[in-house]
Amino acid sequence: MAENPDGPHERIPAWDETADAMLADVDYDADLGKRMADDAIRVANGELSEAEFHERYHEEVKAEFGRDDRPTDPENDD
């Protein structure tokens, strides 16, 4: 877990390969998974709001999985 010289939201190159291996042959859209993973870190470090994150991927998630039950939905605020 070396520090990333390109900044906190950019993936370490070696980790990018690891993520590719994790998502290899997945039954779902691997590219969507990687983009969401990157942006989830941006949400964590405050670069992106949960609402923006949810909105950004809502349609794609629904299209891919037929549902979007992520807890980031602002309407599910409890």
Next chain:
Amino acid sequence: MTNYGLVIDQERCIGCQTCAVTCKQENNVPMGQFWNRVLTEGGDHIDTPEGSYPEDGETGNLDMQYQPTACQHCENAPCVKVCPVNATYTRDDGIVEIDYDKCIGCRYCMAACPYNARVFNWDEPEHRPDDGTGDVAERPQGVVEKCTFCSHRVDEGLDPACVVNCPADARIFGDLDDDSSTVSEYVANYNTEQLLEEKGTDPNTYYVQGEMTPGRTWTSDDLESELDDDPSAESVSADDAAGDEPVPHVPAEAGGGDD
């Protein structure tokens, strides 16, 4: 509100892998999988030190540090945010868990976890012995799994297995929302770090470096909050402590002369 967290004292950790093994046994973790790993920092590969061996009368400078790593139970967990079916969720007590009945195996959570703390059951789980170990049911093929802070034990008022069985007392578990708990006091009073702090995930796992803590100061299986007496209080009388005496890791030497 309870908010469970773990302190790992890296000055006490001896890299013995007991946490990794006891986790596998307790949680019925399949062959080839680890929820709890002891990584090393030093040489170019795991379990290799940097520096050189002392040879030909020279002074060696070998150095290797242990980095126990499992799910960090982040307050701001990216894995929870990406799960399209809400199978990964944060309990009210801060423990991040997976509902294996909901998990569809998309592995997005694995890609989102900056700690590489999750594993995927590519195949049917295999165990030695065949009927498994521990009290936790095996997870089916095609789901992601990970450390649960032994939530099945925590729910019974017991510390996680890795905490109880650490021979170096390097793991301390408790309520981070209780200022008087040992975990809170260690976080406040020692030099602690969270892994990859810059990611903003705010892990509930803290690592002590620099000055060594007193470690886990009680020998019971119980959570600190379940103990009748404060185990660290010096005011506990001998009568109170009767039957609950700490068991030394190394038996005391018999006194007396040389034989």
